[in-house]
Amino acid sequence: MAPLLTPWQGDAIHGATAAAVAASVANPQSLDFAARPSGTWMGLRRRQRIGQYRIEGRLGEGGFASVYKAYDTVEGIHVAIKAPHDYLVDRETLTSFRQEVRLVAPLDHPNVLPIKTAGVIDGRFVIVTPLGIESLAERMRRRMARKTVLSFAEQLLEGLATAHKRRIIHCDVKPENLIIFAENRLRLADFGLARVALRSLDASGSGTVGFLAPEQALGKPSLRSDVFAAGLIVYRLMSGELPEWPFRWPYKGIKKVRRAYGPGLVDLVRKATAVDDQKRFKDAVHLLRAFRRIESTAIRD
Numbered sequence: 001m002a003p004l005l006t007p008w009q010g011d012a013i014h015g016a017t018a019a020a021v022a023a024s025v026a027n028p029q030s031l032d033f034a035a036r037p038s039g040t041w042m043g044l045r046r047r048q049r050i051g052q053y054r055i056e057g058r059l060g061e062g063g064f065a066s067v068y069k070a071y072d073t074v075e076g077i078h079v080a081i082k083a084p085h086d087y088l089v090d091r092e093t094l095t096s097f098r099q100e101v102r103l104v105a106p107l108d109h110p111n112v113l114p115i116k117t118a119g120v121i122d123g124r125f126v127i128v129t130p131l132g133i134e135s136l137a138e139r140m141r142r143r144m145a146r147k148t149v150l151s152f153a154e155q156l157l158e159g160l161a162t163a164h165k166r167r168i169i170h171c172d173v174k175p176e177n178l179i180i181f182a183e184n185r186l187r188l189a190d191f192g193l194a195r196v197a198l199r200s201l202d203a204s205g206s207g208t209v210g211f212l213a214p215e216q217a218l219g220k221p222s223l224r225s226d227v228f229a230a231g232l233i234v235y236r237l238m239s240g241e242l243p244e245w246p247f248r249w250p251y252k253g254i255k256k257v258r259r260a261y262g263p264g265l266v267d268l269v270r271k272a273t274a275v276d277d278q279k280r281f282k283d284a285v286h287l288l289r290a291f292r293r294i295e296s297t298a299i300r301d
């Protein structure tokens with residue numbers, strides 16, 4: 001079966017294509033589980049073809065999907081293809097995939113990983129995105145210059161603020177879901193657990209242990225839970241240390257961070273990661289604003 005969508009050719013026409021992606025996934029036929037071939041399928045293998053893509057290897061796997069590196073034989077570029085684990089291909093997984101596409105498609109921002117194509121190809125539901133160099137999790141294993149740290153922190157907050165402006169809670173902000181591209185461009189990926197903030201939210205506490213805000217662990221994720229996770233990542237970037245439950249202040253490595261980055265950013269992390277969610281920034285838009293203010297006044301090279 002041919003891909004359902006026309007791949008876009010770069011950032012310039014992304015806006016128009018985002019609409020096409022949204023329109024296509026809105027077509028229930030394209031994602032109707034009952035209409036798919038029955039039976040499960042094994043994970044994709046090297047050199048296997050699906051539609052116009054040739055699988056080159058597996059990049060990793062997460063809770064409910066695997067991500068593969070593939071070559072797009074039409075565009076002549078490499079891409080990342082996310083496909084659910086075979087044993088999990090049920091209506092719920094497809095709903096979550098569809099939700100991810102619908103939430104991400106309108107987020108046309110340099111710090112959000114765009115979806116090139118999404119739909120059923122050869123009987124499999126896949127999401128195709130541009131291929132990054134590595135995740136922030138991998139990058140953080142090596143030393144980083146202070147200006148790179150600040151640039152990554154700002155880009156993370158930019159990407160998240162774009163989602164928060166639409167009241168989208170990402171729910172799984174972590175270094176593995178931040179993908180680095182050429183020239184240290186950072187893009188927020190993986191809106192598979194995302195949901196739209198409603199006034200009374202009754203949601204499951206899914207997310208990734210280690211970055212879960214206390215209230216999210218109790219099943220009440222909010223924009224403030226994303227702020228919490230982002231604050232932890234900013235601290236991890238600056239200090240090399242990941243604060244842990246029960247998130248008691250001061251965090252390990254605080255003196256070094258204060259010396260290198262100034263007290264303003266230390267206070268910002270403290271506020272972003274307050275255990276009491278009401279003491280945090282209310283969303284990433286506010287956090288980003290504070291970050292910019294501090295960075296411009298306090299940080300000197």
Ligand SMILES: Nc1ncnc2c1ncn2[C@@H]1O[C@H](COP(=O)(O)OP(=O)(O)OP(=O)(O)O)[C@@H](O)[C@H]1O
Nearest residue numbers: 059060061062063065067080129130131132135176
């Ligand atoms: N577009 C991409 N370019 C390069 N690497 C990617 C891309 N998308 C995902 N990855 C990498 O593939 C791996 C698997 O991703 P996946 O989202 O399935 O799992 P995860 O992020 O580790 O866990 P979770 O399911 O909680 O999101 C991750 O290490 C991620 O960094």
Ligand SMILES: [Mg+2]
Nearest residue numbers: 062176177190
């Ligand atoms: Mg992920």
